[in-house]
Amino acid sequence: MEPKRIVIIGAGFGGLTAALTLARHSLARHAYQILLIDKNPYHLYTPALYEIAALPQEEKPASTLKTVVTIPLDTICARHHGLTFLQDALVGIKERESCVILRDTGTIKYDYMVLAFGSQTNYFNIPGLTQYTCSFKNFTDAIRIRNKIASVYAAQSSIKVIICGGGASGVELAAECANYLTTLASHQNSRYTHQIILVEAAQKILPGFHEKLRIRTEKRLKKLGVILKTGSTVKRADTRTLFLNDETQIPFDICIWTGGIQGQDPVEKLNIKLSAKKTLFVNMYLEITPRLYAIGDIAEVRHPRTNQILPASVPVAEAEAKSVAYNIIASVQGNPQRPFMPWQQYPFILALGKKYALADLVVCRISGSPAWILKLLVEFRYFLFLLPLPRALMLWYKNIRAYAAND
Numbered sequence: 484m485e486p487k488r489i490v491i492i493g494a495g496f497g498g499l500t501a502a503l504t505l506a507r508h509s510l511a512r513h514a515y516q517i518l519l520i521d522k523n524p525y526h527l528y529t530p531a532l533y534e535i536a537a538l539p540q541e542e543k544p545a546s547t548l549k550t551v552v553t554i555p556l557d558t559i560c561a562r563h564h565g566l567t568f569l570q571d572a573l574v575g576i577k578e579r580e581s582c583v584i585l586r587d588t589g590t591i592k593y594d595y596m597v598l599a600f601g602s603q604t605n606y607f608n609i610p611g612l613t614q615y616t617c618s619f620k621n622f623t624d625a626i627r628i629r630n631k632i633a634s635v636y637a638a639q640s641s642i643k644v645i646i647c648g649g650g651a652s653g654v655e656l657a658a659e660c661a662n663y664l665t666t667l668a669s670h671q672n673s674r675y676t677h678q679i680i681l682v683e684a685a686q687k688i689l690p691g692f693h694e695k696l697r698i699r700t701e702k703r704l705k706k707l708g709v710i711l712k713t714g715s716t717v718k719r720a721d722t723r724t725l726f727l728n729d730e731t732q733i734p735f736d737i738c739i740w741t742g743g744i745q746g747q748d749p750v751e752k753l754n755i756k757l758s759a760k761k762t763l764f765v766n767m768y769l770e771i772t773p774r775l776y777a778i779g780d781i782a783e784v785r786h787p788r789t790n791q792i793l794p795a796s797v798p799v800a801e802a803e804a805k806s807v808a809y810n811i812i813a814s815v816q817g818n819p820q821r822p823f824m825p826w827q828q829y830p831f832i833l834a835l836g837k838k839y840a841l842a843d844l845v846v847c848r849i850s851g852s853p854a855w856i857l858k859l860l861v862e863f864r865y866f867l868f869l870l871p872l873p874r875a876l877m878l879w880y881k882n883i884r885a886y887a888a889n890d
């Protein structure tokens with residue numbers, strides 16, 4: 484008898500958590516195979532990307548750094564009976580026939596499917612952004628930013644960096660860039676000067692974050708020399724200038740856009756109704772239609788009490804993944820599904836240069852090096868979820884060494 488199949492598209496935080504949670508429940512006994520599909524051969528650890536973007540070029544080659552933030556999916560999946568990884572890209576779904584269309588493999592049948600293919604940068608059709616700014620979503624983006632900083636400094640002794648978007652990734656990148664450029668200047672006897680400007684459309688940075696955390700972050704950024712320009716909407720960009728709605732023009736050497744996200748490209752080809760941000764609507768079980776689920780950044784999930792859309796973050800993607808895994812297991816075993824019950828708020832740790840972080844743990848907030856150590860411990864716990872102890876330790880050690888290069 485042909486085994487039944489649970490197909491998961493996207494091996495990011497959501498997809499991988501769903502795959503591993505399902506694999507640990509030995510669904511193979513029920514003749515189910517889990518097929519995890521990703522267009523890349525690796526899982527990307529995004530919370531460490533800002534470190535890669537702000538590391539001296541001579542410190543570590545890109546190939547070495549790649550092993551710090553990416554984990555081969557073959558290695559992760561090989562440990563689990565009934566879980567297979569396939570490198571391929573989703574191009575479409577034939578929902579009526581329960582089939583997924585992949586770029587290289589063609590059509591595959593599924594019994595359950597989880598869409599977890601994440602988000603991409605949203606430029607909101609603002610003229611010049613795609614041509615003249617760098618995005619900050621993946622490893623290639625991080626390396627491009629790092630190389631650009633190096634090439635500007637090779638040609639001149641001052642650098643002007645604009646980071647557009649005062650959300651978590653823009654704030655972390657601004658702090659780490661400030662740290663990096665200050666360290667560089669001190670090594671070069673202050674021959675180098677720099678200016679970092681963080682532009683945010685809202686009146687305050689970190690919209691949606693706790694007020695106390697936001698105030699502390701502002702203080703920290705100012706201490707690091709980052710100039711905050713809030714309440715400023717970007718109108719357009721050209722090769723070297725950013726134009727704001729208040730008619731301000733800011734010249735730059737590097738402009739990085741972290742101003743928004745939307746659903747990944749293939750979502751438009753799926754023939755499924757989309758939100759304005761090209762995300763997928765789901766019901767309380769995180770289903771689009773029966774046996775077809777969406778989780779993580781690609782899903783528009785609202786809190787049942789507040790009706791607020793849940794933020795795009797790792798803890799949210801993981802919580803949704805666990806809920807979907809539970810519901811698939813329940814369904815396979817003939818039990819009723821359980822509605823997804825999100826927390827009112829999810830914990831978040833912001834790394835803000837050197838060994839300094841701010842952690843909002845919902846019940847309390849901590850700052851400075853204790854929050855930094857907590858970030859490292861959370862990281863280790865996650866690596867241990869994916870890998871056996873020796874490999875998790877090795878990866879963690881590599882990460883700590885990369886972090887230390889700038890501190």
Ligand SMILES: Cc1cc2nc3c(=O)[nH]c(=O)nc-3n(C[C@H](O)[C@H](O)[C@H](O)COP(=O)(O)OP(=O)(O)OC[C@H]3O[C@@H](n4cnc5c(N)ncnc54)[C@H](O)[C@@H]3O)c2cc1C
Pocket residue numbers: 492493494495496497498520521522523525526527529530531532533571572573574599600601602619620621651652747749778779780781795796797798800832
């Ligand atoms: C620079 C940066 C830093 C961040 N830092 C933090 C942080 O510190 N804390 C936090 O909570 N959140 C952070 N986030 C947000 C967090 O990374 C996302 O919310 C989270 O990764 C969402 O998980 P996901 O599974 O939905 O998508 P992702 O983790 O993005 O995974 C999507 C996967 O789908 C794959 N994929 C895409 N298209 C296709 C296709 N067509 N076919 C097959 N596979 C495909 C991709 O290769 C990827 O592996 C950060 C994001 C960025 C960009």
